[in-house]
Amino acid sequence: MSPAELLERAPGVGGGLPGAALPHRGDGDGDSGPSRRVINRFGLWLVLATLSMMFIGFTSAYVVRRAAADWVALPFPSVLVWNTLALLASSVFLERSRRALQSWDLPGAQRWLAVTGALGALFAGGQTVAWRQLAGMGVFLSSNPHSSFFYLLTGVHLAHLACGLAWFAASFIRLRRMAYAPGEDGLGLFAVYWHFLGALWAYLLVVLYVL
Numbered sequence: 660m661s662p663a664e665l666l667e668r669a670p671g672v673g674g675g676l677p678g679a680a681l682p683h684r685g686d687g688d689g690d691s692g693p694s695r696r697v698i699n700r701f702g703l704w705l706v707l708a709t710l711s712m713m714f715i716g717f718t719s720a721y722v723v724r725r726a727a728a729d730w731v732a733l734p735f736p737s738v739l740v741w742n743t744l745a746l747l748a749s750s751v752f753l754e755r756s757r758r759a760l761q762s763w764d765l766p767g768a769q770r771w772l773a774v775t776g777a778l779g780a781l782f783a784g785g786q787t788v789a790w791r792q793l794a795g796m797g798v799f800l801s802s803n804p805h806s807s808f809f810y811l812l813t814g815v816h817l818a819h820l821a822c823g824l825a826w827f828a829a830s831f832i833r834l835r836r837m838a839y840a841p842g843e844d845g846l847g848l849f850a851v852y853w854h855f856l857g858a859l860w861a862y863l864l865v866v867l868y869v870l
Contacts, residue, residue, distance in 0.1 A: 699848060700848060703848050703851060703852060704851075707851070707852070707855050710819065710855075710859070713815075714812075714815075714859065714862070714863075717808075717811070717812060717815075718866055721808050721812075721866060721870075722870065724804050724808070725804070725805075725870070727804065729803065729804060730803070730804055730805060731802075731803040731804075731805055731806075732805060733793075733798065733803075733805040733806055733809055733867070733868075734793070734796055734798065735868060736788075736789040736792040736793055737792070738785050738788045738789045738792060739785075739789055739864070741785060742782050742785040742786060742789065743860065743861070743864065745778045745779075745781045745782045745785065746778065746779070746782045746856070746857050746860055747857055747861075748778055749774075749775045749776075749778035749779050749782070749853070749857070750775075750853060750854050750857045752771045752772075752774040752775045752778065753771070753772065753775040753846070753849075753850055753853055753854075754850070755767075755771040756768045756769075756770075756771035756772040756775060756846060757844060757846050757847070757850060759771060760834070760839060760841060760842075760843070760844070760845060760846060761841075761842060761843070761844060762842075763841040763842055764841075765834075765837065765841060768834060768846075769831070769834055769835060772827070772830065772831055772834060772846070773831065775827065775853070776824065776827040776828070776831060779820065779823065779824050779827060779853075780824060782820065783817060783820060783821065783824065786813060786817050789813070790810070790813075793806065793809070805867075808867065809867055812863050812866070812867065813863065816856070816859060816860060816863060819856060819859075820856055823849075823852055823853055823856055826849050826852065826853075827849065827853075830845075830846060830849050833845070834846075
């Protein structure tokens with residue numbers, strides 16, 4: 660008998676009592692049915708497409724401005740290496756949390772999701788350290804065009820990461836309250852957004868220091 664059938668037959672769940680409902684299921688962080696899941700997923704991809712277009716616009720402006728005579732190459736803050744590793748590792752642990760939830764391992768899902776949030780917060784703190792490192796070198800927002808783009812792009816990314824951390828907090832609370840049905844991918848939409856932030860960060864490093 661499958662886990663879903665066990666839930667349906669258990670007293671007080673599904674068919675055990677009249678009017679009782681199965682635990683919430685789905686991959687939409689609060690969706691109540693297939694149509695709501697489709698809407699949530701479409702809305703998320705629309706947001707990500709908008710963000711992508713915005714950063715593509717930033718990149719175009721960066722490439723054009725980089726050809727100017729007053730361009731000064733920006734030093735590479737050493738903390739960015741650790742920031743990048745922390746953010747990439749957070750995506751790995753998020754995937755472990757998703758697999759644990761799908762495998763009915765609720766303690767494991769909570770544990771790995773907590774690690775994801777901790778690494779995300781570590782990245783945010785590390786970014787402020789990177790700005791301080793640059794300030795210690797005498798490089799500020801208005802120092803030169805390269806520094807202006809660095810502060811702008813990393814600042815906008817950090818703002819969206821803050822939104823991701825807020826989503827993480829909401830997801831973690833829901834997971835603790837068992838609002839996501841084991842065996843389902845309740846963290847799916849959050850994972851899409853979080854992985855996008857990781858990929859965007861890698862893209863920004865290439866733009867700022869490789870192009």
